Amino acid sequence: MAHFRDVLKKRNFFLLWLGQIISQLGDRLNQMALIGFIAQRSPGETFELATLLSFTIMPVFVVGPIAGVYVDRWDRRKTMYVCDFLRGLLVLCIPVFVMNRNLPVVWLYLAVFLLFSIGRFFVPAKMAIVPDLVDKDQLLLANSLVNTTGMIAATFGFAIGGIIVAVLGVKGGFYIDSASFFISSLLIFFINIKSKSNIKIGALSKEIVEVIRKSVFSEVKEGVVYVLRQTQMRTVIGTLFLVWAALGAVYVVIIVFIQSTLKSFTLDLGLLIMFLGIGLFSGSLIYGRFGKTSNCFQTIHSSLFVSGLALAAFAFFLEKMPYFYTAAFLVFIFGAVVAPIMTATNTLVHDVATDKMRGKVFSSIEVVMHLAFLMFMLLGSSLAEIKKIGRGNFLIAVGILISAIGLVSYLRLKVKELSKQF
Numbered sequence: 237m238a239h240f241r242d243v244l245k246k247r248n249f250f251l252l253w254l255g256q257i258i259s260q261l262g263d264r265l266n267q268m269a270l271i272g273f274i275a276q277r278s279p280g281e282t283f284e285l286a287t288l289l290s291f292t293i294m295p296v297f298v299v300g301p302i303a304g305v306y307v308d309r310w311d312r313r314k315t316m317y318v319c320d321f322l323r324g325l326l327v328l329c330i331p332v333f334v335m336n337r338n339l340p341v342v343w344l345y346l347a348v349f350l351l352f353s354i355g356r357f358f359v360p361a362k363m364a365i366v367p368d369l370v371d372k373d374q375l376l377l378a379n380s381l382v383n384t385t386g387m388i389a390a391t392f393g394f395a396i397g398g399i400i401v402a403v404l405g406v407k408g409g410f411y412i413d414s415a416s417f418f419i420s421s422l423l424i425f426f427i428n429i430k431s432k433s434n435i436k437i438g439a440l441s442k443e444i445v446e447v448i449r450k451s452v453f454s455e456v457k458e459g460v461v462y463v464l465r466q467t468q469m470r471t472v473i474g475t476l477f478l479v480w481a482a483l484g485a486v487y488v489v490i491i492v493f494i495q496s497t498l499k500s501f502t503l504d505l506g507l508l509i510m511f512l513g514i515g516l517f518s519g520s521l522i523y524g525r526f527g528k529t530s531n532c533f534q535t536i537h538s539s540l541f542v543s544g545l546a547l548a549a550f551a552f553f554l555e556k557m558p559y560f561y562t563a564a565f566l567v568f569i570f571g572a573v574v575a576p577i578m579t580a581t582n583t584l585v586h587d588v589a590t591d592k593m594r595g596k597v598f599s600s601i602e603v604v605m606h607l608a609f610l611m612f613m614l615l616g617s618s619l620a621e622i623k624k625i626g627r628g629n630f631l632i633a634v635g636i637l638i639s640a641i642g643l644v645s646y647l648r649l650k651v652k653e654l655s656k657q658f
Contacts, residue, residue, distance in 0.1 A: 243377050248427045249369040253382065255423035256362065257389045259320065262416025264393030265400060266327060268502050269409030270348065271491060272401045273335070275501040282627070284341075286488040286617035291345045293613075295353040296606045303356040312365040317424040319358040324417030326351045331407040368429050391513030398506015468588045472581050475536055476601060477608045479577055482638050484609035485616030486547065486631055492620075493551065493627040497558045504560055511564045515571020523576040532580040532587075537646035539577045544639025546570040551631035 244250050274285045307315060326347050334343050362382075370378045401409040464470060491505060498504045523535070550566040585601070620630045 240377060240381055243370060243374050243381060246370050246374075248429060249366070249378060251423045251427050252362070252365070252369060253385065255320075255420040256382065257385060258416050258423075259420040260386055260389035261393040261396060262413045262420070264390055265397035265409055265416070266351075266413040268394065268397035268401050268506055269330075269406050269413060271505065272406045272409065272502045273330075273344070275495055276406060277341070280492060280496055282488050282492045282617035282620050283614075285491065286613050288341075288345065288348065289488060290610055290614060291349040292352045293606055293610045294349060295356050297603065299353045299356040300602075303360060307357060307360045307364060310361075312361045312368075313424060313427050313429060315361040316358055316365070317421045319354050319361070320417045320421035320424065322354050323351055323358075324414045324421060326354075327410055327417060328414040331410040335407060335410075365429075369427070387513070387517065391510055391517070394506045394509035394513070396506070398502040398504070398509075401506075402501070402503035466588055468584065471533070472584050472588075473601065473604055475540075475577075476581055476605055478638075478641065479540070480605040481608040481612040482634060484612035486634055487609070487613055488617045489620040489627050489630055490551075493554075493631060494563065496627070497554050498560060498563065504563070507560070508563055508567050511568045512571040515568040516575045517571075518568075519572035519575025520579055522572070523579055531649075532584050533649055534646065535576050535580045537642050537649060539573055539580075540642025541639050541646060542573045542642075543570060543577070544635045544637070544642060546573055546635070547638065548632045548635030551628045551635065555628045 244253065270288060271285065274281070274288055278284045330344065330347055333339065334347065366378055366382065367375055397409065400412060404412070462469075494505050494508060495501055546566065546569050550563070550570060553566060554563050616630070616634070619625060620627045625633075
């Protein structure tokens with residue numbers, strides 16, 4: 237703890253750290269306010285919520301490949317406080333203009349798309365500026381502090397956001413979220429470091445086409461080709477596609493299912509997401525402590541099997557016993573058994589990919605994950621609207637399917653291992 241205090245004594249780092257805690261809480265509050273807005277506007281409608289949330293994901297494909305390239309060319313501190321200031325203005329526009337004037341929902345989609353597009357510039361700038369704020373021997377501690385407190389703030393931010401929206405209403409949630417971005421922007425503005433950027437704004441437009449052509453698309457293509465040539469990498473990509481497709485399929489459906497079952501728009505939902513986060517964190521810690529000697533593929537397949545059962549159990553028992561504590565326990569278990577999948581897949585990528593290719597591989601993986609999530613989120617929300625299927629039955633069916641795939645994959649792996657012994 238003493239070492240963490242030493243890092244926090246660095247004024248510039250402390251301002252970034254504090255700003256990010258506030259910003260993380262604001263991000264989660266924003267998500268809960270958006271969910272609450274759609275719940276008020278179209279209660280029980282899964283596809284409209286899925287459509288809105290798809291605009292939070294699209295910037296990954298449209299803006300993400302360009303953002304990282306330009307962050308290294310700009311003043312990172314200025315990039316961050318300008319991004320947060322603009323995000324504060326955009327969030328403020330939602331209750332002031334979109335809601336007060338009853339504008340068409342397309343204006344909300346536009347605001348959300350711009351909001352998350354700006355965020356694609358903020359995140360790499362934040363990660364890139366940390367080495368400029370602390371001594372070299374404090375870098376590991378600084379990153380650990382940023383990641384750990386960020387995870388905690390994000391986890392409890394959903395609970396706090398759910399309570400705020402439930403008490404102050406959707407508009408109140410947006411106003412507080414807007415204020416959190418302005419506060420974060422102000423804190424980052426007071427960071428005092430020398431700019432390393434030599435790029436003039438006027439010169440940027442001339443470079444855009446060339447940078448995209450050479451630095452972005454060519455590297456993405458190189459990463460995809462590399463992944464497809466590696467047998468183990470193809471397995472990892474396939475597994476991640478399956479996991480994120482399943483998460484996408486149930487994401488919106490489970491939100492509306494919880495709202496309709498527990499008769500609450502944001503309060504119970506925010507608290508349940510907090511329990512999910514605690515489960516994910518606990519599962520990661522347990523796997524990190526006791527899973528070092530296990531086969532990563534066995535871990536992935538067995539976790540798929542158990543997590544599918546946990547999802548089906550969640551939907552089944554919550555319909556039979558629609559109580560918050562039932563849901564909280566089951567969602568905690570689900571988070572704990574899902575967590576090892578991401579840890580194991582990241583470990584496999586580190587083991588298989590060469591140092592030169594890891595960045596490109598992780599970029600390709602991010603595209604695959606978000607694409608699977610987006611496609612199946614829209615598909616799942618459409619299927620769940622069919623009355624003959626129903627949201628509860630849909631979740632149970634997806635859970636059983638995930639579990640079956642995990643079991644079959646695990647048995648195939650065992651058979652392959654046995655065949656090598658004989």
